[in-house]
Amino acid sequence: MPTETAPLLSVMPSVSSETQPSVLSVSVTDHRYHPLQQTLAPCALELKKGEVVSIIGPSGCGKSTFLRIAAGLIEASAGTVTSIADRTAILFQEHRLLSWKSLLNNISFGLQGQKLSKLERMTKARTVATAMGFAEEDLIKYPSELSGGMRQRGALARAMAIEPDLLFLDEPFSALDIGRRRDLYRLVLHEVDQKQCSVLMVTHDVTEALALSDRVLIMAPDPGHFSKEYEVPLMRSERTRRNLMDLEASLLADDRIAHLFNMRNWERLV
Template sequence: MFKPSQRDNEIRSGTSSSQRPRKKTILHLRLKEHRYLPIEQVLDACELKMAPGEIVSLIGPSGCGKTTLVKIAAGLISPSDGSVERNTDSGAVLFQDHRLLPWKRLYDNMAFGLKAAKLTRQEQFERVSVAAKAMGFSQADLKKFPAELSGGMKQRAAIARAMVTEPDLLFLDEPFSALDVGRRREMYRALLTEIESRACTVLMVTHDIFEALSLSDRVLVMAPDPGRVIKEVTIKMPLHLRTRQLAHELEAELLSDDMIADLFRMKNWEKVL
């Protein structure tokens, strides 16, 4: 089981939002192992506890089991040997693929997650309108079908569809990868506003070390064969005080570890080529 020492694995630079008092554990994953086939072990033993309002990112090379771990945590697949406790009834999952329904207009796609909620049509309309505005959509956009939207617009629509349900627990699997740099920054702000206002808890997969260190309270580094957590980094600087310079410094410190640099094939990472 992964139990890193506090001294070895923290990057100290202030006071993190993860240090705020927590009332309970909203997610507790205990995994002895996970196999897709009897002879194919995908994940090794690990344990993950998350408190309300905490943001945890999973980073690591392709094939290390990040998405599988998130799917287990979200309840989309059952662990072959382990357990997951989710102390909430309100959760949402966002993947790289937007998964919009092609036969429905943008408004209906955004409102799809509200079908089971006991809300009036007016209440649904208000929620969708607020989410659409936050994601940069006009009223005219809401009448369009997915085929009429760009890749970035589709992904923003998927984010809005998840956020209108007001989840307490949000699982993200590379949801910002289709967005340009400026729009991605706007989505970061929208996401963090939602987290702060509702104490939303986030477990996020990303291939971008800089993104993970910019947005997270904790970053878990995973290695493959089988997938396992090899390092935990705690960022103590509050989110609203973080800068690009700070994130780059944290990235440089993380990659100064030869084991981590080798994992990401980032030896001599200062060089462009």
């Protein structure tokens, strides 16, 4: 068991966003699924190279809608999105693995657009699968033969196999046990540190956001807008369970934030 002062994640320090160029710029001035109901009010984001930014907020506030606009999956009713990323990967809450392909073929699927031979694609997919904790016998299985956590790990492996420079994550770790979740945290952050990948993540887990991110954006509902930006004051190499609890307490000490999460008396479990 790690000590209270042991780092939660053994990774390189956070990058200084001020010295890095913007990989993604998003400016939403209005978004509506129905003409009479505004889903997003004006909200904007600048994501720097090598930066991890999380969006947290109550269910239904528009977090995933904003992420989908940023990723180019849907178009805002009014606004602009600019990206200079060459390789973009997206990981959703649902694994979205292809049911008719084996795990290995699912992981290698995104590599088909690259100038690699089939042997090179399979070799690379197998290397990523091993890093994700899969055994050789898992690679021939189909999604229906895998547990929910294994399917989600497979989806993350598929995303990481293309070595993205911009990664969108929509609650990707929610189906994983705490040990596997921390392993995958490290894999994502290794990608960030080694390849200066930029990450925009949506999560409901405040501690997860504080552990992984350089900045945390808090979204409020009706309509969705960013009510606060919180810059995590510790380098990732200095973050421990104890000081993350302190950071969470500090964040929830803001009555507006506590109200959003229905956590006015957050010290009590029930």
